[in-house]
Amino acid sequence: SQQGEEDPQALSIQEGENATMNCSYKTSINNLQWYRQNSGRGLVHLILIRSNEREKHSGRLRVTLDTSKKSSSLLITASRAADTASYFCATSSSNTGKLIFGQGTTLQVKP
Amino acid sequence: GAVVSQHPSRVICKSGTSVKIECRSLDFQATTMFWYRQFPKQSLMLMATSNEGSKATYEQGVEKDKFLINHASLTLSTLTVTSAHPEDSSFYICSARVDRQGVPQPQHFGDGTRLSIL
Numbered sequence: 368s369q370q371g372e373e374d375p376q377a378l379s380i381q382e383g384e385n386a387t388m389n390c391s392y393k394t395s396i397n398n399l400q401w402y403r404q405n406s407g408r409g410l411v412h413l414i415l416i417r418s419n420e421r422e423k424h425s426g427r428l429r430v431t432l433d434t435s436k437k438s439s440s441l442l443i444t445a446s447r448a449a450d451t452a453s454y455f456c457a458t459s460s461s462n463t464g465k466l467i468f469g470q471g472t473t474l475q476v477k478p
Numbered sequence: 479g480a481v482v483s484q485h486p487s488r489v490i491c492k493s494g495t496s497v498k499i500e501c502r503s504l505d506f507q508a509t510t511m512f513w514y515r516q517f518p519k520q521s522l523m524l525m526a527t528s529n530e531g532s533k534a535t536y537e538q539g540v541e542k543d544k545f546l547i548n549h550a551s552l553t554l555s556t557l558t559v560t561s562a563h564p565e566d567s568s569f570y571i572c573s574a575r576v577d578r579q580g581v582p583q584p585q586h587f588g589d590g591t592r593l594s595i596l
């Protein structure tokens with residue numbers, strides 16, 4: 368069963384704007400990961416945040432984690448048309464556990 | 479680094495055919511490999527987890543006799559869809575991970591295989 372629920376399901380913005388996607392989960396986690404999937408392709412790993420971390424940055428990406436609310440957010444700043452993709456959060460209950468994926472957010476960035 | 483190659487990218491075949499999909503980690507040795515299935519506009523559903531030299535662990539509801547997984551080496555896992563039928567048509571994706579003690583690691587994904595059974 369899918370643990371994560373992502374919000375919004377779809378997001379359309381103009382190039383240069385920021386995009387925020389949220390992910391909620393139900394059970395305790397060891398870590399939470401965000402992935403990007405371009406249409407018809409595999410997934411690309413973006414960021415991994417551990418349960419004892421609250422925020423992580425990677426380039427234009429910022430991920431926050433609130434374990435008390437069982438939620439995470441992914442912020443993409445200064446978006447580009449190339450950021451158009453589906454974004455998935457995935458949780459794991461241990462260091463070597465399987466990933467449970469959320470339903471994903473489809474992001475469209477208009478040039 | 480961390481490139482995973484999945485082959486073939488697309489298969490179209492007749493009902494009753496068995497189809498083999500390969501997943502290779504090209505520049506690293508994977509401790510664990512995973513097989514997922516994805517329906518259009520939906521999330522990934524984990525089918526099974528495999529470790530080199532041992533039997534795969536299948537998720538509930540996944541028929542192990544239908545979806546045969548072989549993990550012959552640290553760089554190769556195969557998924558064989560036996561006697562495929564139209565309902566097996568889907569997008570199948572593999573991933574590979576290098577496990578490190580005490581440190582969670584990301585999964586590295588192949589580009590998927592689009593399977594269409596006529």
